[in-house]
Amino acid sequence: MSDCDKCERLLQGYLDRELTRDEFEVAEMHLDECDYCRRRYRFEESLRQYVRTTAVERMPPGLMEKLAQLRTTDPGPSAPV
Amino acid sequence: MGEPETAESEGARRAAMEARDRVRFEEEALALADQVYRVARRFVSTREEAEDLVQDTYARAFRSWQSYTPGTNLRAWLLRILTNLNVDRGRRLQRRPDETPLEEHDYYLANSLAESGGEQVLDQDRVVERLSQDSIVTALSSLPDDFRDVVVLVDIGDFSYADAAQILDIPLGTVMSRLHRGRRLLKAKLADEAAA
Numbered sequence: 001m002s003d004c005d006k007c008e009r010l011l012q013g014y015l016d017r018e019l020t021r022d023e024f025e026v027a028e029m030h031l032d033e034c035d036y037c038r039r040r041y042r043f044e045e046s047l048r049q050y051v052r053t054t055a056v057e058r059m060p061p062g063l064m065e066k067l068a069q070l071r072t073t074d075p076g077p078s079a080p081v
Numbered sequence: 082m083g084e085p086e087t088a089e090s091e092g093a094r095r096a097a098m099e100a101r102d103r104v105r106f107e108e109e110a111l112a113l114a115d116q117v118y119r120v121a122r123r124f125v126s127t128r129e130e131a132e133d134l135v136q137d138t139y140a141r142a143f144r145s146w147q148s149y150t151p152g153t154n155l156r157a158w159l160l161r162i163l164t165n166l167n168v169d170r171g172r173r174l175q176r177r178p179d180e181t182p183l184e185e186h187d188y189y190l191a192n193s194l195a196e197s198g199g200e201q202v203l204d205q206d207r208v209v210e211r212l213s214q215d216s217i218v219t220a221l222s223s224l225p226d227d228f229r230d231v232v233v234l235v236d237i238g239d240f241s242y243a244d245a246a247q248i249l250d251i252p253l254g255t256v257m258s259r260l261h262r263g264r265r266l267l268k269a270k271l272a273d274e275a276a277a
Binding site: 012013016018047048050051052054055056057058059060063064066067068070071072073 | 100103104107111114115118119122123128132135136139140143144212214217218221235236237241242257260261264267268271
């Protein structure tokens with residue numbers, strides 16, 4: 001149980017690739033032997049994937065032109081400010 | 082009168098270099114617009130608000146381009162401007178006044194709320210596939226702002242914890258705890274959705 005507590009804390013960093021090498025090894029070792037945490041890991045991984053793919057919206061057409069109009073420079077030589 | 086001429090041409094050379102740097106800055110910033118918009122879109126509730134926010138961000142970025150240090154993360158720099166503008170805008174519109182500031186007992190409440198929901202989801206195989214695109218978007222937008230900002234930056238914006246900390250001007254540990262609790266809350270909301 002204490003291992004799972006530790007893994008719970010490590011799981012987020014593990015999924016986000018934010019662990020140190022040592023922490024990463026501890027998490028991997030634990031995932032190898034704990035079915036509960038492995039299931040949890042797979043679920044978290046698919047949830048992240050799902051959020052990434054479904055909640056991403058592309059820029060609407062026309063916005064790029066509006067942003068380009070905000071430029072202070074022309075692609076050619078321009079007067080300073 | 083050799084000397085003034087030299088100073089003048091030196092000045093002209095500098096101005097030309099600055100103009101060139103400025104053009105390059107603007108082009109590099111524009112190349113990131115789609116990625117900036119993705120994050121903006123999940124910070125606010127409508128597409129129009131997101132467009133306004135991105136335009137305000139670029140207007141300010143183009144004005145204060147000299148405060149950007151070349152070679153550092155330009156996308157994070159732009160997002161820092163965007164989140165500041167969004168916070169100002171939130172204050173101006175007085176949106177969700179009951180949700181800020183988020184104190185420790187609120188976190189506790191959110192956390193304990195999420196506990197049960199998270200487990201419920203975990204026990205249901207393939208629950209993720211049963212959810213619609215709308216449910217994720219709705220669940221994200223219903224998170225308290227402080228949680229949502231971190232989740233959006235890391236999960237939608239693909240920023241590291243360190244970048245998120247810099248963008249939001251909060252300690253790294255706060256990023257981690259908000260992320261953790263934000264995701265738990267998200268799971269709880271999605272679990273409700275899946276069970277409905």
